[in-house]
Amino acid sequence: MIPWLIFALVAVPLLIVAFMATRRRTAAGERLATDGAQQRRETEAEFAEAEAYEAKWRDEDKDRFHQERLP
Numbered sequence: 001m002i003p004w005l006i007f008a009l010v011a012v013p014l015l016i017v018a019f020m021a022t023r024r025r026t027a028a029g030e031r032l033a034t035d036g037a038q039q040r041r042e043t044e045a046e047f048a049e050a051e052a053y054e055a056k057w058r059d060e061d062k063d064r065f066h067q068e069r070l071p
Helices: 002-029 037-067
Strands: none
Touching: none
């Protein structure tokens, strides 16, 4: 019975503290909505650049697929 008491008095509070620290760290990482306008513009520019690259890659892949000779 004593090991259960030790577990309840030591492990459970440690797990609760770890859980609270993880939630706090996650909440701090999700503050993108409060970023400045400059940061938001940079993020939108990066997304636009990635989408343009993806469109270019799809066109090249489509051309390569049509040139490929299937058995």
